[in-house]
Amino acid sequence: MSQTSESWGSRVGLILAMAGNAVGLGNFLRFPVQAVQNGGGTFIIPYLISFLLMGIPLLWVEWAMGRFGGRYGDHSTPFILDNMTKKRFWKYFGVFGIFTNMGVMAYYTYIESWTLTYTLKSLKGDFLGVDLATLDTFFNDYVDLGSGINFPVWAILAFLVTLTINIYILSRGLSAGIEKVAKIAMPLLIGFGAFLAIMSWTTGSTGRCADCSTYIGLNFLWEPDFTTLANPKIWLAAAGQIFFTLSVGMGTIHCYSSYLKQKDDIALNAMSAGWMNGFVEIVLGSAVVIPIAVGYLGLDWVVENAGFMMAFKTMPFLFDQWGSVLSVLAGVAWFGLLFFAGITSSLAMGTPWMGFVQDEFNWSKNKSAIILGIAILAMGLPTILFFEKGVFDEYDYWTGTVSLVIFALAEVILFAWVFGMDKGWKEITDGADMRVPRFYRPIIKYITPLFIGVIFLTSLFKPLNGELSDWSTAVDSVFAGNGWPWANDSIINQIFHINTGVVWSENGVLTDMFYVDMSRFFLLACFFALVAMVKIASNKRKKQNA
């Protein structure tokens, strides 16, 4: 518990910082790819329904929990949760709200550093006249792909520079650091996105191939196929996207909101930040990668190659088709907006740690930020060095995917069922500058936990291929004595390696699984180190109160 001097400078600053926390690389890279793979224009229907039934309730719950914890001088989830119930379990469970952020920040800062490098290279005109093969080689050389264990000198230096920028801003505090950056980065990000969207909407047919037109790309993204609505896989994909895009289940929203006073609004703030994120994702995010790529490479190429790496391996080539001046402008706009999207999110990921150690150990902002930097460096280096061994993906799977769902499910149960919906509803509506629809009360209590519970259980037990029919096939398989056919990415299979068995070496050579499992143990060790810190903090509080 602390008497912090930290506060937000202005309400608009807080909303921009909160929107910046949510707006990330996924808004521009994950959303359009998910839409293309899940029914095109129809994807938006389960997406918006998930936003209304799961996204908005979780936003309100997290904002309310944060402000409630702030009343007791707590700014990180272990003690925010502890204030809501006196069962010790929740205090330690709250460690997820620090751990997840540090785990994601470790690899996210690395991607952020790519965008910084690419922004500078675009500005220098290094991508003028390049073809796709050259871009591919440049990227592979830059991250040193192909050598098994990577040691990309320039990429590591860029990572260190990006991490230092993050740490410096965090050390400046909330209003002088994070809020100031959000106030500059968010308008620039929206401006850059609008510029690229207008370019995409006005390019049309390029004549490079029969179906090379940005309109065909937009049509591909937005043409509804209503038959896909009956497929639960589409609903899960949409619900998953809402999770990642809003940055719920992480602990960052709690932390930002914990610096608010009880009489100040959270309901309208949450809606404003949430819809702003939706605008960046749906209006701007959908207009850039897929339509422009279809415009110059055709639909077939995009269907075959759509993915995260298009941002680096394809976009500079596409911008180059607009002539040298526009190419440089578009390159700077694209990688600049990705950098701003990245840094506003990674700064948010650093704040739960900052809040925790300042509250509990009275560390200065500088000390807290520097130690965070050292921890992120230690956690991030394995994702760089063993990138090709699957360590990067392993971090993303546990900290960037599974942890979010577990934490969100637990927190909504805590809020609605343990803390109680009467007190919870009062927390959401206290000081509200809008009328919060009353039907959200049963939604928060019943629908949202059910929604997240289904996502969690299906991820836990996902059968091979994961289609609806595969579930009944899996049950039949169990009754026939053949066991459950696990999907490779089901949580159970990921934990126990059921499909492959545990193979750490082959012919005396360490396998990728060895590196992956070691990184998993390392993450577990980090989690328990944080648990130990919470235990020490808790003992310290007991002594102070005695």
Added chain:
Amino acid sequence: MTTSALIMIILTQGTVLGATIYFFRKVLRMPPNEEPDSYSENDNDPR
């Protein structure tokens, strides 16, 4: 573009853009709470 794609794009993007502007405008138009509030920049504003 097909008509159905055009309808989807206009309806969806119109709704999202409308909601974003509506809520942000509402925030901007709200009078600040009495001091002490959560925000430091208006601490010295005359009341």
